Amino acid sequence: MMGANWIPADAIPSRITPAVVRDLLESAKAANMNMLRIWGGGQYEPDYFYELCDELGILIWHDFMFACMSYPSDREFLDDVRVEITQQLRRLSHHACIALWCGDNEVIGSLGWYPETMAAPERYVANYDRLNSMLGRIVEDEDPARRFWPSSPSMGYLDFSDGWHADTRGDTHYWDVWHSAKPFEAYRTVNPRFASEFGFQSFTSMNVIETFAEPKDRNPSSPVMENHQRNEGGNARILETMTRYFRFPSNFDQMVFLSQIQQGLAIKTAIEYWRSTKPRCMGTLYWQINDIWPVASWASLDYGGQWKLLHYMAKRFYLPISVVAVPDPETGDIVLRGINDTADKAGVLLDLLAVKISGGERVLHTGQTSIGVNAAKDLYAVAKGDLAADEFLFFGWRDADGNLLGENDFFPTAYKNYEATPTQDQGEMVKQ
Amino acid sequence: MTTDAPALFVTATVDLPGYFSDNAITLLPGRTAKLRFTARHGNKISAKKLASSLKLRNLAETF
Numbered sequence: 001m002m003g004a005n006w007i008p009a010d011a012i013p014s015r016i017t018p019a020v021v022r023d024l025l026e027s028a029k030a031a032n033m034n035m036l037r038i039w040g041g042g043q044y045e046p047d048y049f050y051e052l053c054d055e056l057g058i059l060i061w062h063d064f065m066f067a068c069m070s071y072p073s074d075r076e077f078l079d080d081v082r083v084e085i086t087q088q089l090r091r092l093s094h095h096a097c098i099a100l101w102c103g104d105n106e107v108i109g110s111l112g113w114y115p116e117t118m119a120a121p122e123r124y125v126a127n128y129d130r131l132n133s134m135l136g137r138i139v140e141d142e143d144p145a146r147r148f149w150p151s152s153p154s155m156g157y158l159d160f161s162d163g164w165h166a167d168t169r170g171d172t173h174y175w176d177v178w179h180s181a182k183p184f185e186a187y188r189t190v191n192p193r194f195a196s197e198f199g200f201q202s203f204t205s206m207n208v209i210e211t212f213a214e215p216k217d218r219n220p221s222s223p224v225m226e227n228h229q230r231n232e233g234g235n236a237r238i239l240e241t242m243t244r245y246f247r248f249p250s251n252f253d254q255m256v257f258l259s260q261i262q263q264g265l266a267i268k269t270a271i272e273y274w275r276s277t278k279p280r281c282m283g284t285l286y287w288q289i290n291d292i293w294p295v296a297s298w299a300s301l302d303y304g305g306q307w308k309l310l311h312y313m314a315k316r317f318y319l320p321i322s323v324v325a326v327p328d329p330e331t332g333d334i335v336l337r338g339i340n341d342t343a344d345k346a347g348v349l350l351d352l353l354a355v356k357i358s359g360g361e362r363v364l365h366t367g368q369t370s371i372g373v374n375a376a377k378d379l380y381a382v383a384k385g386d387l388a389a390d391e392f393l394f395f396g397w398r399d400a401d402g403n404l405l406g407e408n409d410f411f412p413t414a415y416k417n418y419e420a421t422p423t424q425d426q427g428e429m430v431k432q
Numbered sequence: 433m434t435t436d437a438p439a440l441f442v443t444a445t446v447d448l449p450g451y452f453s454d455n456a457i458t459l460l461p462g463r464t465a466k467l468r469f470t471a472r473h474g475n476k477i478s479a480k481k482l483a484s485s486l487k488l489r490n491l492a493e494t495f
Contacts, residue, residue, distance in 0.1 A: 007434045249494045254494045306449070315454070355460060359461055413490065421492060423436060423438075423439045427486065427488045
């Protein structure tokens with residue numbers, strides 16, 4: 001599965017219209033996504049949402065609407081929930097797009113967040129299971145063809161352990177890069193079976209910032225920009241990360257541009273690696289595709305639906321037939337891996353170049369191979385020392401008929417260590 | 433688009449609702465990148481209007 005997490009389309013419900021939702025879902029489809037997770041902190045969406053997903057071929061991982069806190073388990077509350085869930089299942093289970101029903105978002109993990117639940121964990125686990133197991137029974141009765149998955153993240157049935165770091169089973173929410181400021185390379189130290197949440201923030205695009213910030217407020221630590229950031233310390237995290245990978249920008253507009261580049265790089269690092277571990281990892285859903293208001297966030301689409309740079313990169317790192325570069329921390333080699341998410345064997349002709357940052361390129365490898373159905377495999381290893389300090393890898397892959405399927409690159413060290421040459425980019429607009 | 437030196441994260445933007453077929457790309461000298469623009473919401477946007485707000489940028493501007 002390749003996709004992202006979905007939150008309500010707007011903070012103001014009356015602005016959520018079929019046209020707005022179609023636009024967002026079409027952008028998901030255009031970025032090669034085939035699954036969205038409706039997050040349990042959001043809402044059961046209107047009928048047309050599911051009709052559009054049926055039409056566009058987007059599968060839905062559907063959380064029930066419970067998130068991030070303990071709920072009561074008394075009889076009255078459970079009776080209420082039973083009515084609500086039964087109604088939703090009867091309304092929605094005929095849709096082809098529904099892939100699975102999931103009990104909640106992060107309720108198990110939240111037992112470790114609050115003083116009341118931390119003081120009596122056994123009581124709150126039992127309390128949790130009363131509601132959660134009822135949800136599973138309702139799914140069994142109302143929609144027996146579909147899988148009920150207890151929670152996101154969940155390590156499995158009757159397993160209430162940590163789904164934020166364990167990567168041997170179930171689905172994983174891996175947040176150490178954003179919330180614990182680990183380097184992007186940390187994504188390659190975990191091997192989830194299904195990565196259902198992980199994200200990295202950027203600023204919303206400049207033309208969106210201009211809708212809420214006066215020129216004098218276009219500064220990452222101005223009260224306006226801090227208000228349009230709902231994760232405490234988020235703007236500082238973005239800037240601190242920038243100094244690790246890039247040279248510090250000289251103006252606000254460049255900073256916004258760079259923040260979107262680094263967001264894309266973070267998620268590209270995770271998804272390219274996890275896809276390349278197929279069949280260990282069979283799904284990646286990044287947090288998140290859309291925004292409910294104009295804000296610095298983990299989203300790949302601006303509020304209003306404009307594509308941030310992550311969304312363009314998603315279109316590439318979610319190519320069904322892809323080639324990625326993964327460094328091997330033990331040998332120092334850079335391994336090129338082919339990934340095939342299609343139901344047919346994929347013939348791939350790989351062209352691999354070493355390119356000097358100042359210009360000039362040399363061929364490292366050309367080779368034809370085929371990648372099995374729904375599989376990944378190693379294609380070539382660039383030995384440690386094969387690449388000069390001022391070189392990076394650039395590679396393209398073609399199908400048997402010579403059609404270019406995709407291009408990708410890999411920089412062994414941070415961009416700030418290269419001397420980027422000022423360029424004369426030329427563009428011309430042609431009507432077609 | 434073309435370039436006279438390796439250009440990283442080459443990005444075309446317009447202040448109009450729609451998206452290009454690709455963006456934030458690595459562009460090497462001697463190669464041409466062709467981007468197609470798709471207007472969102474089923475709109476039609478003329479090439480002239482696109483050209484009037486087209487901006488190209490890449491990583492080198494931040495060095």
